[in-house]
Amino acid sequence: MIPIAIPLLEREEADAAREAVLSGWVSQGPQVAAFEREFATLVGAPHACAVSNCTTALHVALIAANIGPGDEVITVSHSFIATANCIRYCGAIPVFVDIDPATYNIDPALAADAITPRTRAIVLVHQMGMPCDLGSLVSLAKRHGLILIEDAACAAGSEIRFNGHWERIGKPHGDIACFSFHPRKVITTGEGGMLTTSNPEFDRKFRLLRQHGMSVPDTVRHGSSQVIFEDYLMVGFNYRMTDIQAAVGRKQLERLPELLSRRRTLASRYAQLLGNLRNLRLPNEPDWARSNWQSYCVGLPERVDQRAVMQSLLDQGIATRRGIMCAHRELVYSNGGPHQDLRQSEHAQDHSILLPIYAQMDEHDQSRVADALRAHL
Ligand SMILES: *Cc1c(COP(=O)(O)O)cnc(C)c1O
Numbered sequence: 001m002i003p004i005a006i007p008l009l010e011r012e013e014a015d016a017a018r019e020a021v022l023s024g025w026v027s028q029g030p031q032v033a034a035f036e037r038e039f040a041t042l043v044g045a046p047h048a049c050a051v052s053n054c055t056t057a058l059h060v061a062l063i064a065a066n067i068g069p070g071d072e073v074i075t076v077s078h079s080f081i082a083t084a085n086c087i088r089y090c091g092a093i094p095v096f097v098d099i100d101p102a103t104y105n106i107d108p109a110l111a112a113d114a115i116t117p118r119t120r121a122i123v124l125v126h127q128m129g130m131p132c133d134l135g136s137l138v139s140l141a142k143r144h145g146l147i148l149i150e151d152a153a154c155a156a157g158s159e160i161r162f163n164g165h166w167e168r169i170g171k172p173h174g175d176i177a178c179f180s181f182h183p184r185k186v187i188t189t190g191e192g193g194m195l196t197t198s199n200p201e202f203d204r205k206f207r208l209l210r211q212h213g214m215s216v217p218d219t220v221r222h223g224s225s226q227v228i229f230e231d232y233l234m235v236g237f238n239y240r241m242t243d244i245q246a247a248v249g250r251k252q253l254e255r256l257p258e259l260l261s262r263r264r265t266l267a268s269r270y271a272q273l274l275g276n277l278r279n280l281r282l283p284n285e286p287d288w289a290r291s292n293w294q295s296y297c298v299g300l301p302e303r304v305d306q307r308a309v310m311q312s313l314l315d316q317g318i319a320t321r322r323g324i325m326c327a328h329r330e331l332v333y334s335n336g337g338p339h340q341d342l343r344q345s346e347h348a349q350d351h352s353i354l355l356p357i358y359a360q361m362d363e364h365d366q367s368r369v370a371d372a373l374r375a376h377l
Helices: 011-023 030-043 054-064 082-089 108-113 134-144 200-209 218-223 243-274 306-315 343-351 363-376
Strands: 047-051 072-076 093-097 119-125 147-151 159-162 165-168 176-180 193-197 296-299 352-355
Touching: 011 243, 030 047, 030 193, 030 243, 047 054, 047 200, 054 082, 054 119, 054 147, 054 176, 054 193, 054 200, 072 082, 082 093, 082 119, 093 108, 108 134, 119 134, 134 147, 134 159, 193 200, 243 296, 243 363, 306 352, 306 363, 343 352
Parallel strands: 072 093, 072 119, 119 147, 147 176
Antiparallel strands: 047 193, 159 165, 176 193, 296 352
16 A cells, blocks of 8 residues: 555654653753744744644634634635634634645635735645745735745745755745644654744743743753742643654754655656646746745546545555535635635645655555556546
């Protein structure tokens, strides 16, 4: 069986988790602090704050930015449902705009059209690790005084050429970027998330919100020779990452360069193997973007039935997934929130499939995937 994805976790991660367990400090502590420093350095961010997953990261980001009931937040429907749910958690209204079918990412011109006097923020998504057109979106947000939050769940390691320099997603280019370390992403801690920002006030709020609004973290009380009483400064949450997860994450960060280079090799080999298939649409990497290839998505020819091609590959032991979901087609978003015509989002969900891609994939298995797809088409 060729799976859709497998995380690369080996001896190093297992040993790191073991050491964290035996250290006696297993909740948020020194490993989390070190993981935050190392992640911040990796992406070039002044501040990084670890949380329990990317869904909680997005929730914390929106609260820190004071998004609340009645506010409109522009985003895409064409994303994992957590993107829209986080806006709802705050009582705000997700306003869905369509994607650019070439990149599966938010179309900046359509985002501009959706701005109303109630719009407070844009949550963009670097879908499947492919960077959004940040140049356009950053200036759009500035022009209208909107908070720009990057759902970078899939985009650890992705890069963008910004003002003439190659920079990592998460620097951040918007106000806040949110990452996921779920096993389906490029690096994993089992469950885990990270917020990055250049704004020290946002970072201070993230740290309060992830730990019940507590003024003094446990590590500080633990290390102090003075008795310290904490205060509770806001209604916070328990969104902490554990030290066991962070210890695994630090090992995954060391592996990231190798993982990226392997995925980039596989992506360019898919392009070679599938490039001559008529009407199959390969992913488009703009010349200002370098994807981490979290997923490899191909657009099917119009006449081809998505379910039939997926079943045919599954019968040959090859797992695929359909195109990214559309939140507005799910029950919880179906009764009429504001949105534009989402034709490209729906088309992408119905007429694309994700092919297996993971660092351990060898050329033989990759050829099997390409051959099976070619034979079906
Ligand atoms: C995976 C994913 C999330 C949710 O991440 P979790 O860490 O599982 O909470 C949010 N947004 C996008 C675009 C994702 O792909």
